[in-house]
Amino acid sequence: MMMNDLVARLTHRKKGYTLEAPFYTDKDIFDVDMEVIFGRHWLFVGVEPDVPEPGDVMVVDIGKTSVAILRDDDGEVRAFHNVCRHRGARLVHEEKSTVGNLVCRYHSWVYDTAGQLIHAEHMGETFDKSCHGLKPVHIRSLEGLLFVCLAENPPKDFDEARAGDGALSRAPQSARDQGRLQP
Ligand code: FES
Secondary structure, three states, X not given: OOHHHHHHHHHOOOOOOOOOOHHHHOHHHHHHHHHHHHOOOOEEEEEHHHOOOOXXXXXXXXXXXXXXXXXXXXXXXXEXXXXXXXXXXXXXXXXXXXXXXXXXXXXXXXXOOXXXXXXXXXXXXXXXXXXXXXXXXXXXXXXXXXXXXXXXXXXXXXXXXXXXXXXXXXXXXXXXXXXXXXX
């Protein structure tokens, strides 16, 4: 289905009624949805207590994209494409785990919790490990609620809303407060 067809279907949808069947069954519409909505906007994926301690990792799959969210050794929550930079193998397989470093099970490349490649066997002396760290994914924590954006340049609405009147940051009891990060 071409984009024009999709826009026409949306424009002429019958208000107050469910969308036409293809919106629930058509693979092309699904692909557009994944690209235009899930691939470009901020998505809620979890809470900071999902990764409470340094080395804790959780994996979130967004369509065909797997994202590893982990707390690094300095306590910062980071997100990376869950793909080894050697030959593209999936790096973390478990939904939740705790690691010292991230070790690929195929040829044992090792990444630290900040995503830097720290060990790669048989790559020769000229190989530059600093150019082969994990690919980062944009992540924000809003009072402990974790949002990621797969786009290279994420929309500014999230930061703008947060910077606005502060309403987004005035939750009575934040997810962070409910976790183990604060007494
Ligand atoms: S694919 Fe990960 S080390 Fe080779």
